[in-house]
Amino acid sequence: MSFITRFAPSPTGYLHLGHAYSAILAHDAAREAGGKFLLRIEDIDATRCRPEFETAIYEDLAWLGLRWSDPVRRQSEHFDDYAAALETLRKLGVVYRCFLTRKEIAAASLSAPHEPGEAPDGVIYRGPAQRMSGEEEESRIARGETFAWRLSIKYSQDLLGEDFARLVFVERDEGSNTERAITARPELLGDVILGRKDTPTSYHLSVVHDDALQGITCIIRGQDLRASNHIHVLLQKLLGLPTPVYMHHHLLTGPDGKRYAKRDRSLTLAALREAGVSPAEIRARIGLSV
DSSP, X not given: OOOEEXXXXXSSSOOBHHHHHHHHHHHHHHHHHTOEEEEEEOOOOTTTOOHHHHHHHHHHHHHTTOOOEEEEEEGGGOHHHHHHHHHHHHHHTOEEEEXXXXXXXXXXXXXXXXXXXXXXXXXXXXXXXXXXXXXXXXXXXXXXOOOEEEXXXXXXHHHHTHHHHTOEEEEEOTTSOOEEEEEOXXXXXXXXXXXXXXOSOOHHHHHHHHHHHTTOOEEEEEGGGTTHHHHHHHHHHHHTOOOOEEEEEOOOBOTTSOBOOTTOXXXXXXXXXXXXXXXXXXXXXXXXXX
16 A cells, blocks of 8 residues: 655635644655655635635745645535534434534533643533534524534444444654554543535545545544544544544744744744755754654
């Protein structure tokens, strides 16, 4: 089986050194394996994604000397694909409309243990105590209330039975070929959002769909996304999709010990390039060989 990996940034800001590290790792891994390196633009957030940031992604990666296989998949052009995947899950009975606001979700989650969640503050929503009646749901839809489609851990467990406890993924250590099987625990993230009233997808659904569609065999991404594996493996099982190998690299930090972020404009690749820094110096700065 050929090796295929990808770099999948969101055009919500300019790439920084942390992005460079992730992209170069994936690119070099594909080159060493004689495989493919793909670029995917994850632009489902219409309110934050901007054309100039997408243009800068291509410029920055090309300046670093990275080459990718065409075509580049832009997620905003494939909402119909994600809507179809969401419909498959709806027919399986494992998703439901959730009309609660973020504030209400946070209040309902105050008693939950502090574990990796779908939001930066670790909020986990474990689902309603019982299904909403069809009459109430239709009434709220008729009133135009906003809702999100959530994946039910409980309904998924009921559907899969013993197979739910057998969900596993293979994780490869950074810097080595050591691999180990990890038992998936989707409940750590709770009932995550898979789509909204006006947007038929979320990060979790679109990423799982596209990784399978593009034949990704190894996903190389930061430790901050490691918890997502537990939900992604469940979605792969429900949708009948393959599970790739995962490798999660450490996150780069600046002199102050804080993670690099898009808001640190002086450390964006565009700013460093304008300051005369070379691609070789970028590699050296982030601890990678030329």
